[in-house]
Amino acid sequence: MSGNLAAVLEIAEKSSRDHDLWVAWLRTQLVEDWRPGEWDPDTLLFRGDVNNPQTAAMRCSTEGCEIVTKSRGRCTACAKEFRASGLSEEEFNATVRPAANRRYLEPGTCTVERDGLGCQREFHSRGLCRAHSLQWIKATRAASKRKPFQGTLEEWMRSVAVPHDALAECRVAGCSLEQVTLHEGLCRVHDRRWKDLRKSLDYVPVLDRWVEHETPYMAVHHFSLAPLSEVGRLEMLYALQQRDLRHQKIEPSAIRAVVKGLEGVECLLVAGPGVFDTSNFSGAANVVALVKEVAWSIQQGHDRFLGIEPMDKLVWDMKAVIYASGRTEKRAPGTRTALVDFNTVTQPWLREAVMEWARSTRPANTRFRRHVAACVVASTVLARLPGGGMDPTSVRFAEMTLVADAFRKQTKRDGDLQTSKHRADSLAAFYTILDFGRSAGLLNELHGTFARHSQHRIIREDSNEDEIGKAIPESVIRQLDAHLDHFGDEFPYRGYPPEDISAMLRAIYQVLRDTGRRPREVLSLKRDCLEFDGNDCLLIWNNYKGKRMRRRLPISRETAEHIQAWAKHREGLVTPSRSRSYLFPAVSEASEFAHMSTQYLSRAMRLWVTSIDEIHSEGTGRDGRPVPFDRDKIYPYAFRHSYAQRHADAEVPIDVLKDLMDHRSTDTTARYYKVSLKRKQEAVKKMRLHVVDRHGNPAPMASNKAYELRSVAVPFGGCTEPSNVKAGGHACPIRFQCAGCGFYRPDPSYLAAIEDQIRDLKADKETALAMGTDEYVIRNFQDQIDSFKKVAKNMHEQIDQLPEDEREELMESVKVLRRSRAARGRMLPLTVIKRGESSA
Known part of the structure; x- marks a missing residue:
């Protein structure tokens, strides 16, 4: 025997031995008595239980219909009949009954x-x-x-008819149909398949071998592993059982598609990645996802077979790590498959410290990633030094100073500096790794001066928790309200019908908009979150950020009615058991939270906002048309900014708004007022240059102080009459006959009020004419009309002559000053948006 031949035979023998060991290991890992009543190991057939929430099989929602579907709702036939009926849901459910011969579960028997x-x-x-x-x-x-x-x-x-005894069942394992051929022993379905197969081949196939790998007659909630090879059956069953242990649903229709694509593969482990190429399978997203998961489960199983744990590698598969840590309840399965590459930490001593810290402490996913990212920052700095920081004895105080400086300069993806809190937390995370490494004996050679020091601290600045200035304008909110009926369209929320998803998201939006609570605070509301005290409505919520629970917020009756309407709708939903007490249920039992997560809400809002054809900002462009609003500025948290800014603009007392926002300090609340004041000052700065007199001739004010202190706001403009200014606008000597007063000082922010007054005067004139009033009264009305028209005309001409950019800035100032005057002297209702107010 030649040396090459001996080597080939040795490799073949080892491969066969490894294959046998792999098969034996798989058998030891399979769960005995798995899914009793559903899985039959003798026939390799799975019959889904429609009452098992972990099986994607449900009866049609039409009463009396036996057809099984993959999700909640009506079957195809009932849905078609419902659309054609023209009836409402209630009428259809009450009057329509499926035909008696409609069947889908198992074949019926003769009625003789x-x-x-x-x-x-x-x-x-x-x-x-x-x-x-x-x-x-x-x-x-x-x-x-x-x-x-x-x-x-x-x-x-x-x-006449005489009952017959039952015929023998089809010889295909698991097939419940009766034989129609005595020789082959096949049912009508398999007899037809067998004949078609024989016609398509130029040789005679072996019936017994064909029967062994033939699928039985199945309904939508069945699947069979018979088509697979003996090893393939074990591998597929292992993957499905692992999926079940991760609390993921078994979806028979998707499994059937995957089994069909893997027919003829002797061993899935050694078949190569080409076998799991998703282009070889049905294009449905659930099938593609299942194909990837089967391949992943088999590969993870092989690692376990070889004794390799997920945290033994330099590249961690976080999905495998999370499941190996027994934290499946923290995240919906299959939603996170990212890899963490520890090779990015180039210094072996630092890499081993952070890896061992993760193995020992088993941190939550967010904390784990923060600490790894902090080590990457430090590793990048050390790698630029001579020697690359590979020797732990060579890094000392100077090197730590460089590392701390790198954390101080940390930026976001867009290049902006990270918040001081983020930078301080990142540096603290790096110190945590060093402290752990020293206490665990992993960093004994690390020099003592490479440690935390008072000079290396990052001071946390007074955090601006609400990112002042990111409020969604009220005009934009009104546009969103107009499209609210489409919020949730085509958004998938596993297992819930589309109409229920839309109703839930609309309710969430209304609470976000009207209460100014943070997204998580809204999503975690309990079903009994309302409290009534006489005519007052209170919302009971939890401030998780401030760790202050069961807070009470006054809300309007309208907002309370929105919540009550959704709570009533929610009573008819089938929700995860963990979500029983929450107003907005989670997507599944395995979700990170027992209520809807902020990630789902953000995705749903992004899909909705993107689907709206036009969203205009408050300004106009060079062509005079509204400027499109930046849709990236519309996200769940932004409604909290809008709520606060709305009240600050309305001059609600700062201590009241502080309590409404549940801020610890008025310093944070005061920033909203600073934004309002700054906008008003900018508006006055522009507006004072466009003041006119009662004839419409320019009469600009010399300064902001002159505009605000030497005049007082009256219904149709400013007034500079000294006694009226001193009395705050309540002592006009000529009873507000502004059109004929030499102290009258209007500006463009009063144009809308002037034009309204012109219309009112015209109506009063017509009334006076109809009453036969004396001519001097009619003349007075007409003179006022002419005077106001002249003022309005001159202001419009002056505005039209301005360059486009100045005209846009002026119109923005008009809106700011009008809102400021509208809010003066009154308290804004706590949660009601002024939907009818013009933004112009």
Whole structure:
């Protein structure tokens, strides 16, 4: 025997031995008595239980319909009938019943019965088995030797038909249909498949081998592993059982598609990645996802077979790590498959410290990633030094100073500096790794000066928890309200019907908009979150950020009605058991939270906002048309900014707004007022240059102080009459006949009020004419109309002559000053948006 041949035979023998060991290991890992009542290991058939929430199989929601579907709702036939009926949901459910012969679970039996004995054979047509159906046809057919039966089918069944014993079942394992061929022992379905196969081949196939890998007659909630090879069956069953242990649903229809694509593969482990190429399978997203998961489960199983744990590698598969840590309840399965590459920490001593810290402490996913990222920052700095920081004895105080400086300069993806809190937390995370490494004896050689020091601290600045200035304008909120009926359209929320998803998201939006709570605070509301005290409505919520629970917020009756409407709708939903007490339920039992997560809400809002054709900002462009609003500024948290800014603009007392926002300090609340004041000052700075007199001639104010202190706001402009200014606008000597007053000082922010007054004066004039009033009264009305028209005309001409950019800035100032005046002297309702107010 040559050396090359011996080497080849040795490799073949080792491969065979490893294969046998792999198969033996798989057998030891399979769960005994898995899914009793659903999985039959003898027939390799899975019959999904429609009452098992972990199986994607449910009966049609139409009462009396036996058809099984993959998700909640009506089957295809009932849905088609419902659309054609023109009835409402309630009317259809109350009046329509599916036809009696509609069946989908198992084949029925013949209805012939005599002397208490029924026919045991399979239903064929007209309620009869095949034999009785043929007998009935012969009995009613005209023949030369026998007179045709003259009665009805029911009479024939009672007087003539004789019940038959059941025929043997099809020889295909798990097939519940009866045999129709004595020689092959196949049912009508498999007999047809066998004949078609024989016609398509140029040789005679072996029946026994074909039967061994043939799938039985199945419904939508069934699947069979028979088509796979012996090893493939074990591998697929292992992958499905692992999926079940991760609390993921078993979806028979998707599994059938995957099994079909893997037919003929001897061993899935060694078949190569080409076998799991998703282009070889159905294009449905759930099938593609299942293909990837089967491949992943088998590879993870092989690692375990070899004794390799997920945290032994330099590249961690976080999905495997999370499940290996026993924290499946912290995240919806299958949603996070990211890899963490520890090779990015180039210094072996630092890499081993952070890896051992993660193995020992088993931190939550967010904390784990923060600490790894901090080590990457430090590793990058050390790698630039001579020697690359590979020797732990060579890094000392100077090197730690460089590392601390790198944390101080940390930036976001867009290049902006990270918040001081983020930078301080990152540096603290790096110190945590060093402290752990020293206490665990992993960093004994690390020099003592490479440690935390007072000079290396990052001071946390007074955090601006609400990112002042990111409020969504009220005009934009009104546009969103107009499209609210489409919030949730086509958004998938596993297992919930589309109309329920939309209703839930609309309710969430209304609470976000009207209460100014943070997204998590809204999503975690309990079903009993409302409290009534006389005519007052209170929302009970939890401030998780401030660790202050069961807070009470006054809300409007309208907002309370929105919450009550959704709570009533929610009563009819089938939700995860963990979500029983929450107003907005989670997507599944395995979700990170027992209520809807902020990630789902953010995705749903992004999909909705993107679907709206036009969203305009408050300004206009060079062509005079509204400027599109930046849709990236519309996200759940932004409604908290809008709530606070709305109240600050309305001059709600700062201590009241502080309590409404549940801020610890008025310093944070005051920033909203600073934004309002700054905007008003900028508006006054522009507006004072466009003041006119009662004739419409320019009469600009010399300064902001002159605009605000030497004049007082009256209904149609500013007034500089000293006694009226001193009295705050309540002592006009000529009873607000502004059009004829030399102290009258209007500006463009009063144009809308002036034009309204012109219309009112015209209406008053017509009324006076109809009453036969004296001419001097009519003349007074007309003179005021002419004067106001002249003022409005001159202001419009002056505005039109401005460059486009200045005109846009002026119109923005108009809106700011109008809102400021509208809010002066009154308290804004706590949660009601002024939907009818113009933004112009």
